Amino acid sequence: MSDPPKPLAARFCAEPGKPFSLAERDPRGNGIFAAKEETKSATEKDAEAIDALQDRLFAEGKRALLVVLQGIDCSGKDGTVRAVFNRCGPIGVRVQPFRAPSADELAQDYLWRVHKVTPARGYIGIFNRSHYEDVLVARVKAFASAEAIERRYGEINAFEKMLTDNGTRILKFMLHISKDEQAERLRERIEVPEKRWKFNPADLEDRKLWDQFMAAYEAAIERCSTEHAPWHVIPADRNWVRNAIVARIVRETLEEMNPQYPEPRGWDPKSVKVE
Amino acid sequence: MSDPPKPLAARFCAEPGKPFSLAERDPRGNGIFAAKEETKSATEKDAEAIDALQDRLFAEGKRALLVVLQGIDCSGKDGTVRAVFNRCGPIGVRVQPFRAPSADELAQDYLWRVHKVTPARGYIGIFNRSHYEDVLVARVKAFASAEAIERRYGEINAFEKMLTDNGTRILKFMLHISKDEQAERLRERIEVPEKRWKFNPADLEDRKLWDQFMAAYEAAIERCSTEHAPWHVIPADRNWVRNAIVARIVRETLEEMNPQYPEPRGWDPKSVKVE
Numbered sequence: 023m024s025d026p027p028k029p030l031a032a033r034f035c036a037e038p039g040k041p042f043s044l045a046e047r048d049p050r051g052n053g054i055f056a057a058k059e060e061t062k063s064a065t066e067k068d069a070e071a072i073d074a075l076q077d078r079l080f081a082e083g084k085r086a087l088l089v090v091l092q093g094i095d096c097s098g099k100d101g102t103v104r105a106v107f108n109r110c111g112p113i114g115v116r117v118q119p120f121r122a123p124s125a126d127e128l129a130q131d132y133l134w135r136v137h138k139v140t141p142a143r144g145y146i147g148i149f150n151r152s153h154y155e156d157v158l159v160a161r162v163k164a165f166a167s168a169e170a171i172e173r174r175y176g177e178i179n180a181f182e183k184m185l186t187d188n189g190t191r192i193l194k195f196m197l198h199i200s201k202d203e204q205a206e207r208l209r210e211r212i213e214v215p216e217k218r219w220k221f222n223p224a225d226l227e228d229r230k231l232w233d234q235f236m237a238a239y240e241a242a243i244e245r246c247s248t249e250h251a252p253w254h255v256i257p258a259d260r261n262w263v264r265n266a267i268v269a270r271i272v273r274e275t276l277e278e279m280n281p282q283y284p285e286p287r288g289w290d291p292k293s294v295k296v297e
Numbered sequence: 298m299s300d301p302p303k304p305l306a307a308r309f310c311a312e313p314g315k316p317f318s319l320a321e322r323d324p325r326g327n328g329i330f331a332a333k334e335e336t337k338s339a340t341e342k343d344a345e346a347i348d349a350l351q352d353r354l355f356a357e358g359k360r361a362l363l364v365v366l367q368g369i370d371c372s373g374k375d376g377t378v379r380a381v382f383n384r385c386g387p388i389g390v391r392v393q394p395f396r397a398p399s400a401d402e403l404a405q406d407y408l409w410r411v412h413k414v415t416p417a418r419g420y421i422g423i424f425n426r427s428h429y430e431d432v433l434v435a436r437v438k439a440f441a442s443a444e445a446i447e448r449r450y451g452e453i454n455a456f457e458k459m460l461t462d463n464g465t466r467i468l469k470f471m472l473h474i475s476k477d478e479q480a481e482r483l484r485e486r487i488e489v490p491e492k493r494w495k496f497n498p499a500d501l502e503d504r505k506l507w508d509q510f511m512a513a514y515e516a517a518i519e520r521c522s523t524e525h526a527p528w529h530v531i532p533a534d535r536n537w538v539r540n541a542i543v544a545r546i547v548r549e550t551l552e553e554m555n556p557q558y559p560e561p562r563g564w565d566p567k568s569v570k571v572e
Contacts, residue, residue: 081491081494081495082494100388103387103388104386104388107386107387108383108384108387109383110383110387111378111379111382111383111386111387112382112383112385112387112390112391112423113375113378113379113392113425115387116387116391117388148387205571205572208571212569213566215558216356216558218558218559218560218561218566219356219357219358219558220356221564223563223564223569226569226571226572229571229572283490283491283493283494284494286496288498289496289498291487291488291493294487294498294501296480296483296484296487296501296504297480297501297504
């Protein structure tokens with residue numbers, strides 16, 4: 023990696039309390055990294071470091087990391103998980119997808135189903151979509167009133183603050199792709215037989231609402247990028263750039279958390295005998 | 298791999314309805330594989346194949362695979378997950394550990410907490426310990442009456458049959474290590490600071506009950522190795538032998554299941570246009 027400034031998180035963060043505009047964010051991320059191959063191997067090293075840190079987080083068992091991945095269809099949420107977290111494997115990492123809520127879930131408040139699946143201490147939990155859908159698609163398609171959406175920003179901030187205060191570090195990533203890049207990826211999903219299962223004709227209806235979705239993202243990021251749970255806006259038109267930035271920010275965060283293997287409690291390594 | 302007979306599953310299976318003895322099973326697995334390095338790279342190739350098959354299973358979304366891992370402390374359950382499933386990553390694979398049941402879980406029947414976490418269609422679910430603890434530790438420590446244990450074998454078979462009939466393929470592995478090998482691994486956990494968090498002094502108490510645990514395993518395997526959910530007894534004194542056998546059996550099973558990418562439903566790849 024041609025050494026971008028450290029920590030990388032600050033560069034892609036949406037500053038809490040400040041106006042936020044997506045137009046100022048380049049989805050290609052030009053000029054951040056020099057060479058593709060170098061960057062890819064830096065990402066692999068970061069994934070290796072994340073694996074080692076995750077093992078310590080798991081062993082420590084006192085804190086969790088919640089990674090929220092949001093982005094329009096085809097923004098690369100699954101690909102990001104693969105590049106950053108496959109190295110860790112499934113023992114201490116759980117991916118939680120959020121689909122359209124069920125009738126039972128709709129009979130509860132919108133955070134109910136989310137709270138049930140927040141990561142336990144020791145774990146890295148990855149939300150593939152999240153409670154943010156309740157201020158994104160819910161706003162664009164008017165599944166909730168404008169007043170309810172308005173109230174939710176504050177409720178989400180309070181919910182995330184509670185999680186943070188109770189030991190869960192939160193990292194939120196919006197995978198930012200251009201409308202042209204989405205078109206190319208949708209076409210690929212339609213053309214390549216092994217990718218067709220990921221395509222849903224309804225995605226084309228959502229594409230027509232592109233501007234409304236982007237406005238909803240801008241509002242959610244502006245209102246919910248907080249000191250305790252910052253939003254990062256990741257240039258995602260090129261997979262290797264996206265992966266490199268997310269991996270580095272996750273690594274930086276885990277290094278800052280600095281989890282420790284616990285000391286033996288209630289037994290003394292010097293006196294215990296195996297017979 | 299110096300080509301052991303295929304399918305490998307048959308070689309390590311406990312034959313349904315037949316008497317079963319652990320004494321006849323060599324925990325070192327001598328004579329199965331020739332060279333260590335070759336075997337390790339065969340395992341990596343199997344893990345790669347499993348990753349591709351898991352993607353198809355996930356895309357198909359109609360069936361699940363449940364992998365049950367049982368074994369005495371230090372038998373290598375986590376190591377097996379890493380070697381066989383890390384390649385797949387956490388998107389379509391979930392590891393479910395079972396610890397001592399909570400008060401709320403004890404207030405229900407013993408299969409209640411298990412059923413809640415069986416894998417959804419499309420997923421590979423891995424149980425690190427399982428409902429078998431309810432006929433293993435529960436038998437050794439008399440947490441349940443002899444009559445209840447006796448009844449449970451049949452209940453477990455019926456439960457697993459129901460899962461199988463509803464689309465979940467079940468593979469059960471007992472990781473079989475020798476008492477000497479356990480001693481060595483326990484000593485390592487005590488001596489290596491980064492491994493101490495895995496050690497629990499209660500493990501030494503369980504070790505004193507070795508023979509009783511082995512008798513409980515023999516009964517569980519004999520009574521619950523069925524055509525629909527066979528038990529495999531894996532030589533586990535050497536990690537690379539253990540990993541190679543489990544990876545191969547998982548691969549064989551997924552190949553036999555032969556999941557398919559689904560055909561487009563409700564849309565035609567030739568007429569859909571992205572604008």
